[in-house]
Amino acid sequence: MDYVRSDRGSSGPRLPLALKILIAGGFGAGKTTLVSALSEVRPLQTEEVLTSVSIGTDDLSGVEAKTTTTVAMDFGRITINEDLQVYLFGTPGQDRFWFLWDELAFGALGAVVLADTRRLADCFPSIDYFEQRGIPFVVGVNCFDGSRRFGIEAVRQALDLDPEVPMVLCDARDRQSAKLVLISLVEHVARQRGEPVPVA
Ligand SMILES: Nc1nc2c(ncn2[C@@H]2O[C@H](COP(=O)(O)OP(=O)(O)OP(=O)(O)O)[C@@H](O)[C@H]2O)c(=O)[nH]1
Ligand SMILES: [Mg+2]
16 A cells, blocks of 8 residues: 555654545535544644635535634544554535645545535535546545435435445544544555455
């Protein structure tokens, strides 16, 4: 697998390898929430309050209670063991921050695309982005309270996903649930590369 850095000279301190995983999806799909649930360090967030200036630009239908939005990225970290860390980068959800994506995606192992079934079409651009660049991804269907529940196969059809792309129902606020999404991504990447699938 590719790593962000593999700085392991024989002299000097041993530095852990770092895997980079992107958390993407539409505006308000739960990216910041998922990174916060998973990160062992206080996540770096770049949240700004949504003001009346963004009316007409940021579509709040379905997420009317939302008061802030990510304007650059979220960053979190998970230590797997002393040799391996996972860095999580949450992408900004709005179209006007697309210019940041190529920087964020550089060297990434893969991505989680969070889908909100109340606004499914919002995750199409993320899916297109990773498909076009050949970056492996899984889809996490974030189950918001009160949102209509759809069967996983109905969502797969609506997203027109390749059959091998894993889909996982999740609750972005729940660490255990969020971990299962990451595990499905790592297994998917291993399968794609013909490497042994790690035991969770
Ligand atoms: N009920 C429920 N609420 C959630 C869940 N995930 C996120 N939320 C709430 O949904 C709102 C939006 O979540 P964020 O994590 O800010 O979404 P985001 O994708 O980072 O949004 P942007 O950065 O603006 O694109 C917050 O108020 C969260 O508390 C979930 O799984 N269930
Ligand atoms: Mg956010």
